[in-house]
Amino acid sequence: MKPQDLIAGKTSLWIFGYGSLVWKPDFKYRRSQVGYIEGYKRRFWHGDNFHRGSDDMPGRVVTLIEDHDATTWGVAFEVTGSQVEESLNYLNVREAVRGGYVSKLVDFISEDDQVHQALLYIATPDNPLFLGPASPEEIGYQIATSQGKTGHNLEYLLRLAEFMRRSCPHVDDPHLFSIEAAALALVPYLLGSN
Structure with a gap:
């Protein structure tokens, strides 16, 4: 479903970020809160051939996989008034068009136990860029050796x-920290090969 259909008529909206949005939202917002959503786990299972990779060497970025016992921590941003449409137009290009994500509304629970409905973007397995599971070493290597128009894939991993x-x-x-360790272990070898 399109984000605009999910939030039709709303003058305030929370948007949940669990990947690059946690450090680089790139849209105006009223306030942000750290917190979590339930029923999903964050995984580096989605390929990226634009922002953090190329057609020849796709990078890996995170998506969410349904898991009833899991929680995913991130940041929710409240947008109000004209920010709602502006942020959705921006995210439609950043996430939905380039990244192949779908959108959903979920409950976001802040650190101080406030609950807000929040919009999030998820890459699904039927997306052609969906890469699926691999070992931390395989994912770490792919991340350590990929870069795209937004920068090196390793930066994405380290910032998250x-x-x-x-x-x-x-x-x-x-999942995150084992991939980080695997990718960082490769850096001295990759630097030595140049």
Whole structure:
């Protein structure tokens, strides 16, 4: 479903970010809150042949996979008035057109236990860029060796890990941190090969 259809008539909207939006929203917003959504786990299972990779060497970025026992931490941004349409127009290009994401409304729970309905974008397995699971070493190698028009894929990984350590230090994210360790272990070898 299109985001505009989900939020028709609303003058205020929360948008949940769990990947690059946590450090680079690039749209105006009224306020932001750190928190989580339930029923999804964050995974580096989506390919990126534009922002963080190319057609020849796609990068890997995160998407959400349904899992009833999981929670995903991130940041929700409240947009109001003209910001609603402006942010959706921007995100439609950034996420939906280039990234092949679908949108959903979910409950976002802030650190202080406020609950807001929030819009999020998810890449689905029927997307041609959906890469699916792989070992931390395989994903780490792909990330360490890919870059796109927005920058190196490794920057995306490291900034997401930094956000989790800084803003959610009480949350363990073994998928993220095992890929970070695998990618960083490769850096000396990759630098030595140049």
